Amino acid sequence: MLPAPIILVGKTLGELENLLLTWGEPRYRGEQIAHWLYGQIVDDVGSMSNIPGILRTRLAEETVLHPARVETVRHSVDGTRKYLLSLGDEALIETVYIPEISRTTVCISTQVGCGMGCTFCATGLGGLTRNLTSGEIVDQILQVALDVGALPSNVVFMGMGEPLANYEQLLKAIAIINAPWGLDIGIRHLTISTCGVVPGIRRLGKEGLGLTLAVSLHAADDEKRSQIMPINNIYSIGELMGSLQGYVKDTSRRVTIEYALMADFNDSMADARNLVGLLEGLLCHVNLIPINPVQGGPHTKPRDSQVEKFLGALKRSGLAVSIRKERGQDIAAACGQLRGQWEAE
Numbered sequence: 272m273l274p275a276p277i278i279l280v281g282k283t284l285g286e287l288e289n290l291l292l293t294w295g296e297p298r299y300r301g302e303q304i305a306h307w308l309y310g311q312i313v314d315d316v317g318s319m320s321n322i323p324g325i326l327r328t329r330l331a332e333e334t335v336l337h338p339a340r341v342e343t344v345r346h347s348v349d350g351t352r353k354y355l356l357s358l359g360d361e362a363l364i365e366t367v368y369i370p371e372i373s374r375t376t377v378c379i380s381t382q383v384g385c386g387m388g389c390t391f392c393a394t395g396l397g398g399l400t401r402n403l404t405s406g407e408i409v410d411q412i413l414q415v416a417l418d419v420g421a422l423p424s425n426v427v428f429m430g431m432g433e434p435l436a437n438y439e440q441l442l443k444a445i446a447i448i449n450a451p452w453g454l455d456i457g458i459r460h461l462t463i464s465t466c467g468v469v470p471g472i473r474r475l476g477k478e479g480l481g482l483t484l485a486v487s488l489h490a491a492d493d494e495k496r497s498q499i500m501p502i503n504n505i506y507s508i509g510e511l512m513g514s515l516q517g518y519v520k521d522t523s524r525r526v527t528i529e530y531a532l533m534a535d536f537n538d539s540m541a542d543a544r545n546l547v548g549l550l551e552g553l554l555c556h557v558n559l560i561p562i563n564p565v566q567g568g569p570h571t572k573p574r575d576s577q578v579e580k581f582l583g584a585l586k587r588s589g590l591a592v593s594i595r596k597e598r599g600q601d602i603a604a605a606c607g608q609l610r611g612q613w614e615a616e
């Protein structure tokens with residue numbers, strides 16, 4: 272049996288250099304290949320024009336550049352594109368491209384499925400299949416860049432999966448995305464979104480990276496939050512708040528609090544008062560997100576007037592708050608929805 276091909280995207284500069292050294296090539300070939308993979312974003316070895324023909328032949332025979340391929344792309348009227356990517360084992364993941372006037376953002380997945388079981392999330396309903404490798408994480412950005420013709424200015428780890436439950440591969444992917452020899456996207460342009468994995472938040476704060484951290488809170492008391500987010504049975508709101516204070520102290524970065532508004536569940540004025548009380552003293556920005564309902568799920572979208580009342584209450588308390596614009600509603604852009612539709616077809 273032939274050995275499995277070596278997948279190049281997802282390797283650090285050091286790993287590429289070591290591979291080339293074991294092949295009897297000079298070390299600098301590793302940097303040249305990193306440049307073609309992550310800087311020029313080529314999708315075939317033949318385009319690597321400064322690599323000698325014999326080495327290109329060996330690369331073509333023994334390696335694969337990209338671990339993901341695009342199965343389908345949906346285009347929204349607002350410019351958002353949603354990609355369904357398949358991996359070497361035919362697992363499916365979703366990636367979203369969001370163009371705005373001042374920036375472009377790619378929202379990427381870190382796991383196939385998710386084991387966190389949030390009741391409002393299409394991905395959570397299907398459970399966890401496996402973690403993504405660093406290459407599969409990074410390649411989502413490269414596949415979008417191949418399609419739209421440029422790397423994004425921003426990356427959010429907000430797609431399928433809980434990033435902090437795949438910590439090692441996440442950190443390796445971030446190193447490649449951020450490195451000058453890699454995608455060279457500034458660390459302050461990267462956002463990790465977590466459902467509240469407290470040890471991961473504490474560990475991330477100590478890394479000294481200064482990434483933006485977004486936390487899905489969605490309810491300001493333990494009873495309500497536990498109903499929609501099982502993680503709350505492991506790490507209570509009190510423990511979560513303590514870890515966020517620690518993150519702010521370690522990184523001097525403001526954290527983002529995500530609060531999905533669900534009709535008649537967490538959108539009352541009493542809920543708003545609870546949230547204000549909870550966030551007192553925390554350096555944060557609150558994103559209110561009128562929920563994008565999951566088909567068959569228990570939650571519905573709040574009335575516009577209720578969203579405005581909730582927003583007003585937070586603003587009057589002095590909190591920095593905004594409403595997240597919904598993008599790509601016509602193409603099932605909410606996490607997990609496209610994969611669900613594809614598999615049902």
Ligand code: SF4
Pocket residue numbers: 385386387388389392393394395396430431432433465466606
């Ligand atoms: S919201 Fe995020 S953490 Fe929760 S189930 Fe969905 S993907 Fe997982």
